[in-house]
Amino acid sequence: MKIRRQTRISSEIPTVSMADIAFLLIIFFMLTTVFEVEKVADVNVPRMQAGHGKPKQNIHVTVTPDERVQIGEEFVDFYQVQPIVRQRLAENPEAIVILRGDETSTYRFVMDVIDELKQAGVDKLALATKEE
DSSP: OOOOOOOOOOOSOOOTTHHHHHHHHHHHHHHHOOOOOOOOOOOOOOOOOTTOSOOOOOEEEEEOTTSOEEETTEEEOGGGHHHHHHHHHHHOTTOOEEEEEOTTSOHHHHHHHHHHHHHTTOOOEEEOOOOO
């Protein structure tokens, strides 16, 4: 009598090539996905002629290397910064204060000027830098 060996059929799913399949699916979906540009309605926007409206005058504050403060084109004492800037902001509340500090001026003095500007009511302050 011959004894037959029963061969079992593996009920496991081969996972060796799963990473390959996942990678191929990712590539497939990336290549077949259609990216649509946002479609905007064709609208004729109104045109404006130059010169209409009040031009925005920014307030330029400069700190020199010898710790002097210049507002616009005039040099002022440190204690005059706050009232002058407050007056110019009252004339033009939309103005942006642009602070230009020399790279050799002390950090402490520049911070003192910024504190004075904040006490004058400056909400919009920009620090000017050079592009390298």
